[in-house]
Amino acid sequence: MKFDVVIIGGGLAGTSAATELQKSGLKCILVADGLSLYNCPKNEFKAAGGTVLQGDRVVSGDFEDGRLLRVYTAKLGNEPLEAGQFVLATGKYFSRGLVADMDKVYEPLFNLDVEYDADRPSWFDPSFAAPQRFLEFGVKTSGALALKGGVPIENLYPAGEVLAGVSSAQGDATEQILNSARQAVRAIRKTDYAGE
Amino acid sequence: MQENNISTGNFEQCQKCSLCETVCPVMANNPDYGGPKRSGPDGQRYRLKNGIFYDDSLKYCLNCKRCEVACPSGVRIADLIQQARIEFSQKPPRLRDIMLASTDQMGPVASAVAPLVNFSLGLSPVKGLLDLTIGLDHRRTLPKYSSETFVHWFNKKAAARQDEFKKHISYFHGCYANYNYPQLAKDFVAVMNAFGYGVHLIEGERCCGVAKIANGMIPAATRDAKANMNAFSKSLVKGRDIITVSTTCTMTLLEEYPELLKVDNSSIKEHISLVEPFLYKAIASGQIKPVWKEGWKARAAYHCPCHQERLGLGIFTTELLKMIPGLELTELESNCCGIAGTYGFKKENFRVSQLIGKKLFDDIAAAAPEFVACECETCKWQIEMSTGVPVKNPVSILAEALDLEKTSELNCA
Numbered sequence: 001m002k003f004d005v006v007i008i009g010g011g012l013a014g015t016s017a018a019t020e021l022q023k024s025g026l027k028c029i030l031v032a033d034g035l036s037l038y039n040c041p042k043n044e045f046k047a048a049g050g051t052v053l054q055g056d057r058v059v060s061g062d063f064e065d066g067r068l069l070r071v072y073t074a075k076l077g078n079e080p081l082e083a084g085q086f087v088l089a090t091g092k093y094f095s096r097g098l099v100a101d102m103d104k105v106y107e108p109l110f111n112l113d114v115e116y117d118a119d120r121p122s123w124f125d126p127s128f129a130a131p132q133r134f135l136e137f138g139v140k141t142s143g144a145l146a147l148k149g150g151v152p153i154e155n156l157y158p159a160g161e162v163l164a165g166v167s168s169a170q171g172d173a174t175e176q177i178l179n180s181a182r183q184a185v186r187a188i189r190k191t192d193y194a195g196e
Numbered sequence: 197m198q199e200n201n202i203s204t205g206n207f208e209q210c211q212k213c214s215l216c217e218t219v220c221p222v223m224a225n226n227p228d229y230g231g232p233k234r235s236g237p238d239g240q241r242y243r244l245k246n247g248i249f250y251d252d253s254l255k256y257c258l259n260c261k262r263c264e265v266a267c268p269s270g271v272r273i274a275d276l277i278q279q280a281r282i283e284f285s286q287k288p289p290r291l292r293d294i295m296l297a298s299t300d301q302m303g304p305v306a307s308a309v310a311p312l313v314n315f316s317l318g319l320s321p322v323k324g325l326l327d328l329t330i331g332l333d334h335r336r337t338l339p340k341y342s343s344e345t346f347v348h349w350f351n352k353k354a355a356a357r358q359d360e361f362k363k364h365i366s367y368f369h370g371c372y373a374n375y376n377y378p379q380l381a382k383d384f385v386a387v388m389n390a391f392g393y394g395v396h397l398i399e400g401e402r403c404c405g406v407a408k409i410a411n412g413m414i415p416a417a418t419r420d421a422k423a424n425m426n427a428f429s430k431s432l433v434k435g436r437d438i439i440t441v442s443t444t445c446t447m448t449l450l451e452e453y454p455e456l457l458k459v460d461n462s463s464i465k466e467h468i469s470l471v472e473p474f475l476y477k478a479i480a481s482g483q484i485k486p487v488w489k490e491g492w493k494a495r496a497a498y499h500c501p502c503h504q505e506r507l508g509l510g511i512f513t514t515e516l517l518k519m520i521p522g523l524e525l526t527e528l529e530s531n532c533c534g535i536a537g538t539y540g541f542k543k544e545n546f547r548v549s550q551l552i553g554k555k556l557f558d559d560i561a562a563a564a565p566e567f568v569a570c571e572c573e574t575c576k577w578q579i580e581m582s583t584g585v586p587v588k589n590p591v592s593i594l595a596e597a598l599d600l601e602k603t604s605e606l607n608c609a
Contacts, residue, residue, distance in 0.1 A: 001515065046527065046529075054505065055506070076511070
């Protein structure tokens with residue numbers, strides 16, 4: 001199936017980016033895997049004409065020449081979702097946007113470059129209320145684009161908590177998450193208009 | 197999802213986030229039900245220690261599987277609940293439950309005397325009597341039986357010409373299309389034939405067993421499952437994929453056989469497809485070409501059945517229907533209709549069943565479509581009874597909207 005934008009992740013960042021993009025006339029599909037928001041925000045997206053895959057998850061993607069061409073989901077099987085642009089809004093550890101091993105933190109879907117500290121004891125502070133560094137880890141970017149093997153993927157935009165430096169533990173978390181989503185939306189709109 | 201996890205139904209992955217409780221249609225309407233989290237993964241911890249922790253309120257679960265769709269951690273919540281009912285419920289199924297569940301034993305009997313059955317089941321004194329004696333709710337409109345089964349019609353009228361086609365599929369019709377509503381199966385044959393596929397019955401097809409699972413008749417359901425797996429393997433030897441029309445039958449064949457009945461279905465998993473994904477992919481890839489009727493117009497609202505939500509294949513239905521130029525399609529918010537197969541027929545569930553469906557009924561009334569598009573047969577009964585709006589299966593919509601003759605000319609050449 002072909003879309004203008006595939007949004008991976010149905011949380012705050014994914015849903016708000018999807019709704020904005022759909023409203024600006026792009027044909028969007030939201031794969032709402034992981035911990036996802038329910039009816040209100042999604043109904044706004046659907047009312048704007050968007051498609052939601054609820055309870056499904058992206059399991060792999062095909063890359064070529066620094067671009068993501070298509071992704072596959074668990075339930076649609078061999079039917080790919082093709083798109084010009086992709087938003088990655090899979091969140092942090094709970095929703096499996098990031099996985100923490102004994103020796104590294106990685107992004108499990110596309111193996112994107114992740115910012116973290118190799119020194120594991122420095123990841124957390126034993127004091128519960130102290131700022132926790134592991135919450136700062138996340139996907140590295142160049143501008144609005146995700147990096148993979150040090151090279152920017154020219155149509156893959158991370159948004160929300162999957163990003164390095166964006167964390168729900170901070171006071172202005174909602175604003176940070178929405179800002180990162182807006183940044184992705186602006187970047188996608190720019191490429192879209194440039195393409196016309 | 198953790199791959200090495202060995203806990204039943206993945207229950208140790210439950211993080212107690214309670215998202216499942218926010219989508220459970222029963223919990224919102226029946227205070228006697230503890231909800232999916234407590235009945236599923238939480239209860240499982242206790243039940244593993246000792247069966248005395250089994251709670252009879254698990255019978256209120258209607259197995260819509262919305263909890264599983266919502267779960268961010270991949271816990272098979274509804275399966276855990278059904279598994280616990282199978283393992284620990286002490287109550288043998290009542291006569292009513294056996295009657296409701298034995299669709300392929302009741303079907304032939306009822307079809308043989310269909311006019312009499314349909315007439316008497318429509319009479320209020322009869323319904324009152326059934327309510328009092330066996331607990332079948334008198335307010336429920338009971339399904340009609342067809343005097344000629346689909347299989348009988350097919351063997352008489354359609355079977356002979358199926359070998360003339362170049363491509364072939366096997367058709368799992370299920371009990372509903374055979375005994376209650378053969379028109380759906382006839383529409384299926386018409387559409388598949390027009391696209392150039394010969395349709396073949398599956399010799400020895402039995403009921404998928406879902407109603408028996410829901411009513412605690414596990415040995416009978418397991419026998420059905422094994423018989424079906426045998427029948428399928430014969431169809432696969434001939435190189436024919438198995439196409440289904442009922443979402444619930446499909447979910448049962450794909451998910452419940454291995455999870456609940458412990459019947460291995462790995463040999464057929466890749467070869468069973470619902471008709472909508474099958475046709476969508478064939479049209480999108482250009483293997484078959486539809487010709488639509490000039491000037492055909494309709495306004496429909498799509499209701500995605502719970503088990504279609506669970507399979508995650510509803511997008512194929514909507515994308516397929518969007519291909520019809522004359523169809524104006526709105527999508528209804530995803531909500532359970534409340535009937536859940538045999539659940540809503542039972543006297544003790546009728547009130548909750550209608551309460552669960554209310555949001556959907558109101559949405560349908562507000563959308564005021566000419567008809568509701570929906571893949572599920574029991575949703576059809578519930579929506580038609582509760583809203584008065586007719587419900588059409590996507591296959592029947594295709595049969596109406598396609599110019600079958602021209603489609604056939606284009607695809608059978």
